[in-house]
Amino acid sequence: MSNYYRRLFPWKQLFLWLNQDHVPNYAFTHREFAVTLRNEAYLRYNSYASHIELQKDIIRLNPTRFEIGPAYTAQPKDRKLISKAAFKPILRELVFDIDLTDYDDIRSCCSEARICLKCWKFITIAVQVLDLSLREDFGFQHLLWVYSGRRGIHCWVSDEEALKLTDEQRKGIVNFLDILRGGGSRHGLKVSLTHPLHPAIERSYNILKVYFREIAFVEQDALKDPEKLSTVLQALSESEKLKHISEKLTSAKELTSFAKWEEIHKTVGQEIKNLDKKANSSFGDQRRSQRLKEALINIQLHYTYPRIDLEVSKHMNHLLKSPFCVHPGTGKVCVPIDPTQIHAFDPEKVPDVRDLLRQLDKVKLNQTGEGPQQSNQPSWEQTSLKPYIEVFEKHINKIVREKLKSKKHKAHSMEF
Structure with a gap:
């Protein structure tokens, strides 16, 4: 896994997605990261000043996965320096989790952790319905859909209004969507x-x-x-x-x-x-x-109708697996999915971490042998991970552009 974290994981893109700006701010620096180590130890309340710091620590710890939580009033690693009452979550994406085990009473093709293209259709139509509802009924624009690596899908809503929702407001949205x-x-x-x-x-x-x-x-x-x-x-x-x-x-x-x-x-x-x-x-x-x-x-x-894990969405401090983590049971990468292409998505064709590292080794062999000269491209551009990171970058660019536009508008308003 350390090779994957070192050579392929899109750290800069992850930072931009969470931070929504090129200059680090509390949306990233006060953000909680939790890691699961190979011995099953679970380390919470990690925080970092930059994506480089995060990358170094994840490579050092080499976890099976890591999760993302809210941004707090103080850096989570310093939480013991302030009172418990003062340490509160202040910003968090609105998140949704749909898992096919919640469909076990109506799917006959598979059960528990097993999935196939037949039962994946439940996820396909759930994305179609929820994506439309979140956009049409609530006006959200920045929705990132991410394959969970085995039998489900996550949605991260990054609109400014979504980030600031209280637990009560999150419950209200979930109750509206859940029938x-x-x-x-x-x-x-x-x-x-x-x-x-x-x-x-x-x-x-x-x-x-x-x-x-x-x-x-x-x-x-x-x-x-x-x-x-x-x-x-x-x-x-x-x-x-x-x-x-x-x-x-x-x-x-x-x-x-x-x-x-x-x-x-x-x-x-x-x-x-x-x-x-x-x-x-x-x-x-x-x-x-x-x-x-x-x-x-x-x-x-x-x-x-979509079967949402309600508790995941209701609480600001809920932790959710980071995009581009590797599912420890399947080896598959948790890749973003373009919701407009959800009907074409096949979970069986998602990149496996072992295949990705083999692809990199093959490129390296070509570069040291008679193949093409070494490229300045990021390593992921030379693997089957490329289209998924491009989906991620397209999503991030829209968020950053809107944030910049909002900052310019506020600055212009202050001039008057």
């Missing part, structure tokens, strides 16, 4: 929404319903398990017509999950149509029709 309810509703679903849907949820639903059938019934075979089929039928228990075919659906082993859902959807859809068309429909009929429509939407959201 899933712990152990599920009385129907066994994790979603129990009623009409009318909030416009933000309706927008998310319109995105997710496009993927619902393919993900839930083709790729995850969601209705193969009798218990899961029972959950769906129970959610639609208001349907009189469905009761007549529920036994057939339960016993017909030859029917695919997709075929079962099509039969359910057609039956319930026809019943809703009949109830809505009744010239003298009673209030009870209208309510039954409405509840069936709600149930169909809740089923779709149960199988597709």
Whole structure:
């Protein structure tokens, strides 16, 4: 790992991303870094005056990974020199963590730490929905999505407004985004929404319903398990017509999950149509029709809506693994992802630290032999890490440009 930290890790870019300026300020110098050593020792409250200092210490310690926390009122390494009451977090990116283990009740292709392209689609659509909501509903612009190295993804929001959010404000944002309810509703679903849907949820639903059938019934075979089929039928228990075919659906082993859902959807859809068309429909009929429509939407959201680790986002002092760390279990680098290209992202093709070091050794061999002359390029530019660092740099450049623009505007305002 020390070779990776020494030769490939983008230290300067990490500094610029956290500091948002070329001149070190408290956003970096008062920032907490925590490291996990190979003997499992966990060292917290490290802080550094520059990215060079950080780089030297990480190379010296050679941790399996390191995490980033908030910036405090004082340098974390000096926290014992001031009172506990005076040592407080004052600045922190708004962060989100989505892990596929939280989808284990609805994914059948894999479980626990294992993933494949089928279940990765849950992450793909989660990014699509959350990225849009954070931009449209909250006005955030600087969102960095980072692959966790195994089975999940992290999001770091670096807008000035996001950095200054209190814990209560963070909880408010998370509660707005979260529609899933712990152990599920009385129907066994994790979603129990009623009409009318909030416009933000309706927008998310319109995105997710496009993927619902393919993900839930083709790729995850969601209705193969009798218990899961029972959950769906129970959610639609208001349907009189469905009761007549529920036994057939339960016993017909030859029917695919997709075929079962099509039969359910057609039956319930026809019943809703009949109830809505009744010239003298009673209030009870209208309510039954409405509840069936709600149930169909809740089923779709149960199988597709993003499952956020709520506690990660609620607290300013929560630590999160740094971008470009290496996952100790897989050897894969935690690389940034362009959210507009999320559908093309394949976690299996993410650079592995061993492959990267082999690529570097090959370049070095060429340079000392008959190959090209030594280049002034950074080492990472000659490896498969290059496109991911370029995504990172593009993201950083936007942040730094906006910060510079804001500083100029403030200076101009003060002149008057």
